[in-house]
Amino acid sequence: MRHRDSGFGGVARWMALALALSVAGIAAAQEPAKAPRKDLVLKGDAVCTRCHGPEDDPKLFEIGKTKHGTVADGRTPTCTSCHGVSDTHVNRPAGVKERPKPERVFNRKSTTPPEVQNQACLACHQGGKRIHWGGSAHATRDTTCVSCHQVHTAHDKVRDKVTQPEVCFACHKEQRAQVNRPSRHPIREGKVACSDCHNPHGSAGPSLLVRDGVNDTCYACHMEKRGPFVRTHQPVQENCAICHNPHGTTTPNLLRQRPPFLCQQCHEPTGHRGQIGRIAVPGVAGPFGTGTAGTVARGCANCHTNIHGTNNPSDLTGERTFRR
Amino acid sequence: MKRPNGIRAFPLTAIAAALAAACGPALAADGDLNELIKPVSTVEFGLGYVDSDNQRFGQYSGLNEQGAYGLLGLDLIRRNDATGTWFRLNGRNLGLDSRELRFEHNRQGNWGYFIEYGQTPRHNPYTIITRLGGVGTSLQTINATPAPYRLDLSTERETFKLGFDKWLPRGFDFQVRFHNEEKDGARQWGQGTNNNIRFLTDPINQTTRQLEVLVGFTGQRLQLSGGYYGTDFTNNNTALNVVGGIAGQTPMALPPGNQSHQFNLAGGFQFTPTTRGTFKVAQGRLTQNEAFIVPAVLSGRGDLGGRIDTTLVQMGLTARPLQKLSLLANVRHEDRHDRTPIAQYNTPGGTQNGFNEPRSFRTTTGKVEAGYALPAGFRVLGGVEYEEKFRSIAPVRVVSHRDQTQEMSYRAELRRSMSETVTGAIAYIHSDRNGSPFFTTLTNAGALGSNLIAPLHLADRERDKIRLSVNWQPIDPLSLQFFADKAKDRYDSRDATANLGPRSGKGDLYSFDAGYSFSEKLQANAWYTYNDNRAVQASRSGTDWIADLRNRGNAFGLGMNVKPLARLEVGADLSHSDIVDKYGQAPVTVLAVGNLPDVTTRLTTLKLFARYAVQKNAGVRVNYIYDRYTTNDWTWSNWAYSDGTRVIEQPNQKVHFIGASYYYRWQ
Numbered sequence: 001m002r003h004r005d006s007g008f009g010g011v012a013r014w015m016a017l018a019l020a021l022s023v024a025g026i027a028a029a030q031e032p033a034k035a036p037r038k039d040l041v042l043k044g045d046a047v048c049t050r051c052h053g054p055e056d057d058p059k060l061f062e063i064g065k066t067k068h069g070t071v072a073d074g075r076t077p078t079c080t081s082c083h084g085v086s087d088t089h090v091n092r093p094a095g096v097k098e099r100p101k102p103e104r105v106f107n108r109k110s111t112t113p114p115e116v117q118n119q120a121c122l123a124c125h126q127g128g129k130r131i132h133w134g135g136s137a138h139a140t141r142d143t144t145c146v147s148c149h150q151v152h153t154a155h156d157k158v159r160d161k162v163t164q165p166e167v168c169f170a171c172h173k174e175q176r177a178q179v180n181r182p183s184r185h186p187i188r189e190g191k192v193a194c195s196d197c198h199n200p201h202g203s204a205g206p207s208l209l210v211r212d213g214v215n216d217t218c219y220a221c222h223m224e225k226r227g228p229f230v231r232t233h234q235p236v237q238e239n240c241a242i243c244h245n246p247h248g249t250t251t252p253n254l255l256r257q258r259p260p261f262l263c264q265q266c267h268e269p270t271g272h273r274g275q276i277g278r279i280a281v282p283g284v285a286g287p288f289g290t291g292t293a294g295t296v297a298r299g300c301a302n303c304h305t306n307i308h309g310t311n312n313p314s315d316l317t318g319e320r321t322f323r324r
Numbered sequence: 325m326k327r328p329n330g331i332r333a334f335p336l337t338a339i340a341a342a343l344a345a346a347c348g349p350a351l352a353a354d355g356d357l358n359e360l361i362k363p364v365s366t367v368e369f370g371l372g373y374v375d376s377d378n379q380r381f382g383q384y385s386g387l388n389e390q391g392a393y394g395l396l397g398l399d400l401i402r403r404n405d406a407t408g409t410w411f412r413l414n415g416r417n418l419g420l421d422s423r424e425l426r427f428e429h430n431r432q433g434n435w436g437y438f439i440e441y442g443q444t445p446r447h448n449p450y451t452i453i454t455r456l457g458g459v460g461t462s463l464q465t466i467n468a469t470p471a472p473y474r475l476d477l478s479t480e481r482e483t484f485k486l487g488f489d490k491w492l493p494r495g496f497d498f499q500v501r502f503h504n505e506e507k508d509g510a511r512q513w514g515q516g517t518n519n520n521i522r523f524l525t526d527p528i529n530q531t532t533r534q535l536e537v538l539v540g541f542t543g544q545r546l547q548l549s550g551g552y553y554g555t556d557f558t559n560n561n562t563a564l565n566v567v568g569g570i571a572g573q574t575p576m577a578l579p580p581g582n583q584s585h586q587f588n589l590a591g592g593f594q595f596t597p598t599t600r601g602t603f604k605v606a607q608g609r610l611t612q613n614e615a616f617i618v619p620a621v622l623s624g625r626g627d628l629g630g631r632i633d634t635t636l637v638q639m640g641l642t643a644r645p646l647q648k649l650s651l652l653a654n655v656r657h658e659d660r661h662d663r664t665p666i667a668q669y670n671t672p673g674g675t676q677n678g679f680n681e682p683r684s685f686r687t688t689t690g691k692v693e694a695g696y697a698l699p700a701g702f703r704v705l706g707g708v709e710y711e712e713k714f715r716s717i718a719p720v721r722v723v724s725h726r727d728q729t730q731e732m733s734y735r736a737e738l739r740r741s742m743s744e745t746v747t748g749a750i751a752y753i754h755s756d757r758n759g760s761p762f763f764t765t766l767t768n769a770g771a772l773g774s775n776l777i778a779p780l781h782l783a784d785r786e787r788d789k790i791r792l793s794v795n796w797q798p799i800d801p802l803s804l805q806f807f808a809d810k811a812k813d814r815y816d817s818r819d820a821t822a823n824l825g826p827r828s829g830k831g832d833l834y835s836f837d838a839g840y841s842f843s844e845k846l847q848a849n850a851w852y853t854y855n856d857n858r859a860v861q862a863s864r865s866g867t868d869w870i871a872d873l874r875n876r877g878n879a880f881g882l883g884m885n886v887k888p889l890a891r892l893e894v895g896a897d898l899s900h901s902d903i904v905d906k907y908g909q910a911p912v913t914v915l916a917v918g919n920l921p922d923v924t925t926r927l928t929t930l931k932l933f934a935r936y937a938v939q940k941n942a943g944v945r946v947n948y949i950y951d952r953y954t955t956n957d958w959t960w961s962n963w964a965y966s967d968g969t970r971v972i973e974q975p976n977q978k979v980h981f982i983g984a985s986y987y988y989r990w991q
Contacts, residue, residue, distance in 0.1 A: 031687055040357060041357075044586060054356060054357050058360055060356065064360060064362065065360075065361060065364065067432060069361060070403065070408045071405070071408075072404075072405060072408030072409075073432040075433050087581055108797070109744040109797075110742070111701075112742075125543030126547050126592065127497075127540055127549065127592075128540055128542070128547075131547050132592070132604075133591070134600040134640075135602065135641075139642075140652060140705070141749070142742075154364065157364075162416075173833065173837075174833050176851075176879075177853045177877060179856055180879065180927055182380065182927070182955070184448075186383075187386035188384075189384040190416070191442075193424060204656065212606060212658065212925065213658065220555075221505075221532075223532045223557035223582070226557065226581070226584075226612075226959065228582075228610070228612055228628065228632060228683075229580070229628070230663060230669060230680050232682070232683050234715075234723070234725075236714070237683040237685075238781065239781070242780065242781045250875065250906075257859065261861065261871050264777075264825075264861060264863045265825065265826050266724075266777065266781075267347065267722075267723055268724065268773070268776055268779060269824060269864035269896065276863075276869055276917055276918065277871070277909060277922065278920075279962070283962075287519040287521070288963075296958065296961075296970070297514075297521070298512070298514060302514055302521045303516035305515055305516070305576070306576070308717070310577045311579075311612075311616070312617060313618065313620035313625070313628075315620075315669060315678075316572045319670045319676065320675070320722065323516070324515070324572075324573045324577060
C-alpha cells in the first residue's frame with residue numbers, strides 16, 4: 001500500500017499520528033519500548049496474569065496481601081513456583097482441543113498426587129515446626145497443605161484461632177461434638193485453639209502434640225499439676241488423659257466419668273471405695289454417707305481434695321489419701 | 325482479559341487512538357489492582373447488650389452479666405512494599421474481659437518481633453450461698469459471716485508474650501519466645517472426712533513463665549531446630565489455713581512452685597527425593613524444692629528435693645523405594661526418671677509404709693507402615709505399632725499395679741484421595757495389650773491386701789476399631805461427607821471369678837455433613853453427629869454391682885450465607901446438642917441396687933448476622949445470638965455442705981445478645 005503523504009488530509013493524518021505517538025511516547029518513557037507484559041503481583045507472574053487477570057479471577061490476587069505476596073522478600077515465590085512451569089498450559093500445543101491443566105493443581109478435584117502438591121510448599125516450608133511432616137499422621141493420610149490452608153486469601157482461616165477449629169472439624173467430627181459439651185476449654189470463644197495443643201504438621205510426641213508427651217502439653221497451662229509432690233497420684237503422673245478428656249465432657253472438670261465410677265476403674269472395692277452411687281434426696285439434709293458424698297458435689301474429691309497430689313508432709317492420719 | 329494468539333492488522337489511526345487510550349485505562353486498572361493486592365486495615369466498634377445474668381454463655385467471654393458492653397476490634401496493617409516491612413496491630417474483644425492485643429513488626433525474611441497481651445476469664449458456672457470468710461485468700465474461716473451471702477467465683481488469666489525472630493545467612497534462623505501468665509482468683513474447693521464436708525475456695529495467685537530459644541537451619545536437604553525450653557511455676561499461696569475447719573486438716577497444701585529446663589534438637593534429612601529421615605533428642609530436668617508448709621519431722625527434710633530427669637529419643641524414616649510403594653518406620657523412646665529422694669514422712673501402718681513414692685516411666689514405641697498405590701487413585705495401607713511401658717513400683721501399695729505393659733496394634737486401610745467425585749477411606753485397627761503379672765498387694769505388715777481390680781490403664785485389653793469416611797461431590801455445588809467410627813474394648817479382670825473393675829467399652833460415632841453452594845451469593849450447610857459411648861464396670865459394696873455408663877449425644881447444625889443485594893450480606897448459624905448420661909447401676913446378684921437418674925443436657929445456639937455496606941469500605945453489622953442451656957443434672961441438687969453452704973446451678977439458662985457495630989476499612 002502506498003502512503004498518500006501529500007495534501008492537507010495527508011498532513012493532518014500524519015500530525016494526528018505524531019501527536020498520538022508523542023503522548024504515547026511520554027507514557028512509553030515510563031516503560032521501555034517493546035516491554036514484556038507487566039507483572040501484576042509477583043515477580044514473573046505476567047505469564048499467568050495475561051489470562052488470569054483481575055477481571056477474571058480477582059480472588060487470586062489477594063495473595064498480594066499476604067507474606068507470599070511481599071516481593072521485597074527475595075524468597076517470595078511466583079505463580080510457577082507452586083503451580084509448576086506448566087508449558088503446555090501456557091502454550092496450548094497445536095491440535096490439542098482442551099488446554100492442559102497446570103503441573104500442580106490445588107483444588108478439591110485435583111488429580112495432582114498429594115505428595116506432589118505438598119512438595120510445592122515443602123520446598124520452602126520444610127524446617128522448624130514442619131520438620132516432622134514426613135511420616136506424620138496427616139502426611140500418611142494424604143492430607144494436602146491446601147486441605148487446611150488458603151494461600152490466595154488475606155485471611156487464612158486455619159491460622160486464626162477463632163476460625164481454626166472449623167477447619168479441623170472438616171475431618172475431626174468427634175471433637176466438633178465434644179467442644180460443645182458443658183465442661184470444655186474455651187475453644188468456642190477463640191481463647192484456645194487446636195494448635196495450642198497439637199501440631200498438625202507433625203511432632204515427635206504422641207497424637208501430634210506440641211510437646212513431647214500428653215502431660216508436658218497440659219503443663220504449659222496447668223503447671224500447678226506438675227509437682228512432683230510428697231504424695232503422688234500415679235495416673236496423674238503418668239497421663240492426664242487417663243482421667244480427663246481435653247476436648248469436652250458433660251462431667252465437670254473435663255473428667256471422662258464422674259466419681260465414684262472414675263475412681264472405681266482403678267481402686268479396690270475395700271471400705272467405702274466400692275460404694276454404689278447415690279444422689280442427695282430432696283428433704284433429707286446432710287451429713288451424707290460416703291455413697292452420696294462420693295457421687296454428688298465434687299464426688300470423691302469432696303474429701304480427697306488434693307487429688308492431683310499434695311506436698312504436705314504432715315504425719316497425722318490417712319496421709320496417702322490427698323485430704324490435705 | 326484473554327487475548328487472542330493471532331495478530332490483527334489495524335489502520336494506523338486506530339493504532340494511535342488505541343495507544344492514547346491505553347494510558348488512561350491503565351491508570352484506572354492499577355487503582356483497582358491495588359485494592360486486590362494491598363493489605364487492608366479494619367476497625368470496628370459498637371455496642372452489645374446481654375439481656376440476663378448467666379453462668380454458661382459468658383463463662384469464658386466475660387458476657388456473663390446483664391448489661392451493655394463495648395465492642396471494639398481492630399486490625400491495622402501497614403506494609404512497606406519497597407522493604408517488605410510489616411506493622412500490624414490486631415485487637416479483639418477490646419471492650420470485654422476476654423480482650424487480646426498483638427503488635428507485630430517485622431521485615432519479612434530478615435527480622436521480626438511481637439508483643440501480645442491477652443486475658444481469659446473463667447466464671448464459675450455455679451452460684452454459691454455461703455458464710456465462708458476470706459474467700460480467695462490463704463486464711464479462710466468457716467461460717468465467718470453472720471448470714472449467708474451470694475458468692476460468684478472466677479479466675480482470670482492475664483498473659484503477656486514476647487517474641488523475636490532473626491533470619492541469619494546461609495539458612496540459619498534464631499527465635500526467642502517468652503510467655504508470662506498471671507492467674508488470679510478463686511475456684512471451688514473443700515475439705516472433708518467421715519461425712520463432714522466443708523466448703524472452701526482454692527486461692528489462686530500463680531505465675532507461669534515459659535522461655536523458648538531456638539536456632540534453626542533450613543537447607544535443601546538438611547533441616548535442624550534446636551534449643552532450650554525452660555519453665556517456672558510460682559505459687560504465691562503455699563498453704564490454705566482454715567479456721568473452723570476439720571481437725572487435723574489444716575493447713576492444706578497448695579501446689580508448690582516448680583521449674584524445668586530442657587535442651588532439644590530435632591532434624592530432618594532428605595537422603596533422596598523420596599527418602600527422608602527425622603529425629604528428635606531432648607534432655608530435661610524438672611525440680612521442685614519448695615519449703616514444706618509444716619515440718620516434716622520424721623524425715624528431717626525441709627523440702628522434697630523433687631527431681632525428675634527426662635530423656636527423649638525419636639527417629640523416623642519414610643521412603644518410596646518404588647513409585648507405588650511407600651514405607652514408614654518410627655521409633656520413640658522416652659524416659660522419665662523420678663530421682664526424688666525417698667524418705668520416711670509417716671509412721672508406717674495400714675496400707676502404707678510411710679515413704680514417698682516417686683513415679684518413673686519408660687516408654688518405647690515402634691511403628692512400621694507400608695502403603696501401595698492401586699489404580700483409580702486407591703491406596704492400601706498396612707501397619708504395625710508396638711508400645712512398651714515400664715513403671716516404677718512402691719513396695720507397699722493400696723491399688724493394684726504391674727510394672728510393665730505392652731500393646732501391639734495392627735492396622736489395615738484402604739483409601740482413595742484423588743478423585744473428582746468420591747474420596748474416602750476405610751480402616752480397621754486391632755490392638756492387644758497385656759503385660760507383666762500384677763504385683764500382689766500387701767499391707768504394711770505383710771498381710772494380703774485386696775487384689776481384685778486391674779486398673780483401666782494397666783488391664784489386659786483387646787480393642788477393635790473400624791473407621792469409615794466418604795466424601796462425595798455428586799454435582800458441582802453439592803458436597804457430602806459421611807463418617808463412621810466404631811470401637812470396642814474388652815478388659816480382663818485381675819480376678820476372673822469376681823470379675824470386678826473395667827469390663828468393656830464401646831464407642832460409636834456417626835456424622836453426616838452436606839454443603840450446597842447455590843450461587844456465589846447463597847451457600848448453605850448442614851451437619852448431624854450421633855455418638856454413643858459406653859463403659860461397663862463392676863465393683864463391690866457388700867454386694868457386687870455393675871455400672872453400665874453411657875453417654876449418648878445427638879447434635880446438629882445448620883448454616884446459611886446469603887447476599888440478597890450487592891451491599892447486603894446476611895448469615896445464620898444454628899447448632900443444637902442433646903446429650904444423655906446414663907449410669908445403669910444394677911446388681912450382679914439378686915440384691916437390689918438403686919440406680920441414678922439420667923442426666924440430660926441440651927445446648928442450643930442460634931447466631932444471626934447482617935452486614936450492610938454503607939459505602940465500599942465501610943458499613944454496619946448487626947449480630948444476634950440466642951443461647952440456651954438446660955440440664956437436669958443432680959450433682960448439686962439437694963446438697964448442702966456440713967457448714968450449710970449450698971451450690972446452685974441454674975437448670976434453664978436463656979440468653980439473648982444483640983450487638984451493632986460500625987466497621988471501616990482502608991488501605
